[in-house]
Amino acid sequence: MFKNNKDSGGRKPEKKEILINIEPLETRVAVLESGRLDNFHIERQEDNRIVGSIFKGKIQNLEDGLQAAFVDIGLKKNAFIHYWDMIPEDAA
Incomplete structure (x- = not known):
């Protein structure tokens, strides 16, 4: 978990988290911003894997x-x- 240290114009910096769940057949990644879902990605084993590629x-x-x-x-x-x-x- 990382905190955003950018100047937010007097507002409280938003808290960002990355959650990763790895199972034998798929990997799920969620990005939370201030506790709310900002992005979600699923990569399935049968899909063309790009993780680790150059x-x-x-x-x-x-x-x-x-x-x-x-x-x-x-x-x-x-x-x-x-x-x-x-x-x-x-x-x-």
């Missing part, structure tokens, strides 16, 4: 609250990548 893409937006970026890799929805997965450990 893609070339363009960063569309950075989300400090999630410590992640959303990247256009040519699919319907932008891909999600954590900050710590963007920079190899040996480069840090």
Whole structure:
């Protein structure tokens, strides 16, 4: 769970959470913003798996609250990548 530290114009920063449920046949990911569902994704085993694959893409937006970026890799929805997965450990 990460908290958004951006200046929110005097408003209380929104709390963001990522919930992941992995089962043998499918993986479910939910993004909650201030306790409300913001995004939900299901990936089934029979679908073409893209998790762990390498893609070339363009960063569309950075989300400090999630410590992640959303990247256009040519699919319907932008891909999600954590900050710590963007920079190899040996480069840090």
